[in-house]
Amino acid sequence: MPAPERLPAPGVNTTGEREELLAKGELTVVGRISGASNAVLLCTAAYGGASADCVYKPVKGERPLWDFPDGNLARREVAAYLVSEATGWGLVPPTVLRDGPYGEGMVQQWIESEASDASGASGTSEGADASGDAVGSPGSDGLLALVEGVEAGEGWKPVAFADIGEGRTALLVHADDPRLRRLAVLDAVINNGDRKGGHLLSAPDGRLYGIDHGVTFHVEDKLRTLLWGWAGEPLTDEAREVLTGLERQLAAGAPLATRLAELITPAELAAVRARVAHLRRTGVHPEPSGQWPAIPWPPV
Structure with a gap:
């Protein structure tokens, strides 16, 4: 056979x-x-x-x-x-x-990733371009980096300062990549409480995937992510169009809403609708609420 x-x-x-x-x-x-x-x-x-x-x-x-x-x-x-x-x-x-x-x-x-080792870590020269010297790399195929200095540099978005030991800090940055930006919008919709660097996979064909979405859809604000670089910035025209279509698909009786109702609670489904409506109304990427740790631990 x-x-x-x-x-x-x-x-x-x-x-x-x-x-x-x-x-x-x-x-x-x-x-x-x-x-x-x-x-x-x-x-x-x-x-x-x-x-x-x-x-x-x-x-x-x-x-x-x-x-x-x-x-x-x-x-x-x-x-x-x-x-x-x-x-x-x-x-x-x-x-x-x-x-x-x-x-x-x-x-x-299963998605084959371009990570250079089994942990998903990927050394990046791009981090050095961001603000001088790369002091380490959280991995995710060059989409994230730790750099010295206080500026992210062209093509990068700052997230937060990180303690790297021996009294030193480094700036955690992520790429100003449209694929990541779309994922940041998706995470805001599903209320992802665990967007770590290791949950980002770059496939050999150039596509970006996010994995590990078990901690999602909570009715309270649980958004924890490494993708805060666009916080407070206007959503792209593409994102606004997608959210408009998503709002229609989440309407009661629509196929998507019917399938989601089999997987999450009525309160969680209502919360998804509310988050989409809020994003459409404000037109900006969400910012940390201050009521919940904004960055998952461990970050990678």
Whole structure:
């Protein structure tokens, strides 16, 4: 029997085909991804003569969160994918909810990253261009850097000063990249409480993906991110247009709203609608509220 054909990189096959493979494919566990606070399993999914690597996060392997008592991480991950698809930006890899070897869980397409090592760290010369000397790199394929000085430099956006030990501080910066800016808008919509550097993946085809969206959709402001560089700045025309379309898709009875209602609570769905309306009304990127740590820990 011939070996299943491995699917090409994202963008070659349709999203529907990739979703079908993840939803219907036979899952074979290859190993466990270490370093995660919850169970994360690397698998292969095989269906209809094709196969692909994927990540399987069973609900049984989740640690309960005191401030997220409703639902589970897996369903919020799927909800984040659906909202991402509704924007048209495709910022989250194809993600489905299904039964697997260890029960219900989310299954997401594995994305090969351009990171230079297993931790996702990627040394960047761009950091030196930002303001003199790069003193370290939080990774994420050159999208983030730590630099000396008080100015981010051309092409970079300042986030915050970080203690790097021995009484020294460095400025954490992220690239002034339209892909990151779209992701910052998505995070504001889904109320992402954990946008770390390690959750940013640059694929070889140039696309940017965000992963790990289990801590999202809270009814209270929980936005914690490394992407504060545009805080208070006007949204792009593209973002405003996307938010207008998203508001229509979130209306009661619309397909997106119906699917989200199966994954998050009514209060959480109402909060999504309120956040979209607020972003449209203000027309600016949100700023830290001051009532919640603005940057996740650890940041990478």
